[in-house]
Amino acid sequence: MQGKKAALAALGSALALAMATPAAMATPAQSAVDGCERAGTVGGHANYRCTIYTAGGAPTQYLSMNQLHVWTITGTAGHMPQGTNGFFCQSLKQGASVYLPNGAKNNWWLVPSGNYPGLLNAVYISGGRNFERVPGLPDC
Structure with a gap:
């Protein structure tokens, strides 16, 4: 009789676990959404929110294209803070790549709004992959 009670108790526990709601069994939420998301308009142009993940923010830079259509970084233009910032679009600039010590590298560039x-190089935006577009941000 003792064995039957233990078996029934175990079966009841298993049944209760199986019927638990998915929310009760869900894993903790992950961090903010990667990539960019639409955030209205600025000056009549679509604006997108993207997150700069690097501590201390990131530099904006001037670029120049030579006669062979290869882009180079010609200087630092300014600085954007860490966190959410606005951008209009992104564009591939072959030859103008940025490499970070964490292994991130990219040649896609974002136009700040x-x-x-x-x-701003895409290497500083959360959600991107090496040498690929930032998800959620249109091409220029």
């Missing part, structure tokens, strides 16, 4: 001169 705020009062920031120059372009």
Whole structure:
């Protein structure tokens, strides 16, 4: 009789576990959404929110294209803070790549929608992959 009670108790526990709601068994939420998301308009142009993940923010830079259509970084234009910032679009600039010590590398450049001169490399935006577009941000 003792064995039957233990078996029934175990079966009841298993049944209760199987019927638990998915929310009760869900894993903790992950961090903010990677990539960019639409955030209205600025000056009549679509604006997108993207997150700069690097501590201390990131530099905006000036670029120049030579006669062979290869881009180079010609100087630092300004600085954007860490966190959420606005951008209009992104564009591939072959030859103008940025490499970070964490292994991130990219040659896609974002056009800021705020009062920031120059372009920002996609390497500083969360959600991107090496040498690929930032998800959720249109091409220029």
